[in-house]
Amino acid sequence: MASESLFGVHGAALEVRSQRMGLLASNIANASTPGFKARDLDFGAALKAVEAGNTGADLSGAIGYRMPTQTSLDGNTVELNEEQTAFAENAVQYQSTLSFLNGRISTITRALKGE
Template identity: 70%
Template structure:
């Protein structure tokens, strides 16, 4: 039922939230030797979700390791500036999706109240 009410936006918000966690983990491990930065191919994950894949399956199929521009000597692939940019970009998209969903909930609430 939520898919009929919210379309792909509910799944998009969930994916954006998961991506935020991955990027935050990358930033937290920027100085960990051998750590491999990961990210989600958002389009692939959303496509998997809209085609009926479960949440965990969509995450698994769309999670990718980052390929660093400048590999470090200790094997860590986190490039802090890129991670910070990806985090900010994802935060803006998350906020936009959340705003859309809030508007949708307000519309449904008004309709139920008969306004």
């Protein structure tokens, strides 16, 4: 596909980072929910799934449960500090990927206009 050659792996990476952001946000939102099990995405496995199936790929095989370092009495496995750190790191990576894609689109646009 032409967009794959123009954007390389970055389009798929953006989709995976977006999915991961949703999972991490859900973990943070449920930090006080008894019995809630924190989940995360295996970036490498998810990226392969997206690249193989293009956009909208089923990423369920790349999603797993986090193993807490300290268990909670109510069965909740969310460790808020860990989740917030992972969310912030993922947000920076998402923004970096988005900036790269915006730069690439700008270059292609200028080339099409003959600038």
